[in-house]
Amino acid sequence: MNGKVLVGHDNGRICTVDVNGNEHTTQNVSHHDGEVWGLEVISKKGTFLTSADDNEFHEYSIRNKRHIRSGKIWTKEMNGGNAYETKKIKSTASTLSDYPPHQQGRAIAYSSHHSHVAVSNNHGDIFIYDYNDFSVRIATLLHPREWCEVMKYSPDGKFLAVGAHDDTVYIYSVSQKGDYALHTKFEYIHSSAITAMDWTLDSVYMRVIDQAYGKQFYDIIKSEQVDDDVGNLTDTTLWSSLTCKLGWEVAGVFPIGTDGTDVNSVDINSNQSLIAAADDFGSLNVYRFPCVKNTQDCRRIGGHSEHVTRVKFYENSDDKSNECIITAGGMDRTYIQWKAVAVPPKDLDKQIL
Numbered sequence: 001m002n003g004k005v006l007v008g009h010d011n012g013r014i015c016t017v018d019v020n021g022n023e024h025t026t027q028n029v030s031h032h033d034g035e036v037w038g039l040e041v042i043s044k045k046g047t048f049l050t051s052a053d054d055n056e057f058h059e060y061s062i063r064n065k066r067h068i069r070s071g072k073i074w075t076k077e078m079n080g081g082n083a084y085e086t087k088k089i090k091s092t093a094s095t096l097s098d099y100p101p102h103q104q105g106r107a108i109a110y111s112s113h114h115s116h117v118a119v120s121n122n123h124g125d126i127f128i129y130d131y132n133d134f135s136v137r138i139a140t141l142l143h144p145r146e147w148c149e150v151m152k153y154s155p156d157g158k159f160l161a162v163g164a165h166d167d168t169v170y171i172y173s174v175s176q177k178g179d180y181a182l183h184t185k186f187e188y189i190h191s192s193a194i195t196a197m198d199w200t201l202d203s204v205y206m207r208v209i210d211q212a213y214g215k216q217f218y219d220i221i222k223s224e225q226v227d228d229d230v231g232n233l234t235d236t237t238l239w240s241s242l243t244c245k246l247g248w249e250v251a252g253v254f255p256i257g258t259d260g261t262d263v264n265s266v267d268i269n270s271n272q273s274l275i276a277a278a279d280d281f282g283s284l285n286v287y288r289f290p291c292v293k294n295t296q297d298c299r300r301i302g303g304h305s306e307h308v309t310r311v312k313f314y315e316n317s318d319d320k321s322n323e324c325i326i327t328a329g330g331m332d333r334t335y336i337q338w339k340a341v342a343v344p345p346k347d348l349d350k351q352i353l
Helices: 248-253 345-350
Strands: 004-008 013-018 025-029 036-042 047-052 056-061 066-072 105-111 116-121 126-130 133-141 148-153 159-164 169-174 180-186 194-199 205-210 215-219 224-226 263-268 274-279 283-288 299-302 308-314 324-329 334-338
Touching: 025 066, 036 308, 036 324, 036 334, 047 105, 056 105, 066 133, 105 159, 116 148, 133 180, 148 194, 159 194, 248 263, 248 274, 248 283, 274 308, 274 324, 283 308, 283 324
Parallel strands: 036 105, 105 148, 263 308
Antiparallel strands: 004 013, 013 025, 036 047, 047 056, 056 066, 105 116, 116 126, 126 133, 148 159, 159 169, 169 180, 194 205, 205 215, 215 224, 263 274, 274 283, 283 299, 308 324, 324 334
């Protein structure tokens, strides 16, 4: 280390310092308490955003594999020096974090149209930050009554969809000036917590799944529930993302002898050739698309020591050499980049992907 001492701190910072205690330099930063759940890939910038139960959200460079900057989820200063108050019921996700629920980050989402970053805490409060300055809070949205596992901006940037553990989907409209208002909400339809959702490319329809293995479709413009035969919504080419683990195209990602809770997250790449699935066993599982039977071959890769909460593809035509899959490990508080490598000639007969 050229006369330097490498130090790992319990606050997630890895630093170097010389033997005299001088020249203190932060080399990298990670989350350090509770679980990590938030993962948002910003393909055009070659970065990804993270959030966890440690009152921090971070941005990382995929190419350089380094921390870029951080923001705080909640501070007294952001609240005018006042303590946090809420009238919501104390129905939060379980966690071993020492931080209070209002400082525990869960879902995170990014809007390229407004340069906004949305972060939800363990009470279901949603804080909107300026992407260009993480210290600037733009808005606070308080409608969800319980914590939010998933949030997603529409492709046209006009809506923010929020899936909460109060079994409700909240749709916020976002004006050209970046102001937020509740457009509609779908409640008393799902019988359990919302776990994933996708927008169509035209930002008109959504598909939403819940913990009770329910899957519903919605017309966001008309604010109504619709059947999947409206506009042929089972056609996977209509969707801007494919992250719902319930559907004909991902029916085979559940291993034999397991129930649906063992798979936590799925994602499908843009040309719809590969499926990535994250499970409770610390594994990333990669399948050929579609995967309609649970006897289909897959490439199972271990790396996390805990359940894997999120998985996302990073694709960028201007950065092909760094394209990868990114996973978030819950209690191990680790984000891993998985890159495809060439199969050695001697192993070509074993190749399944």
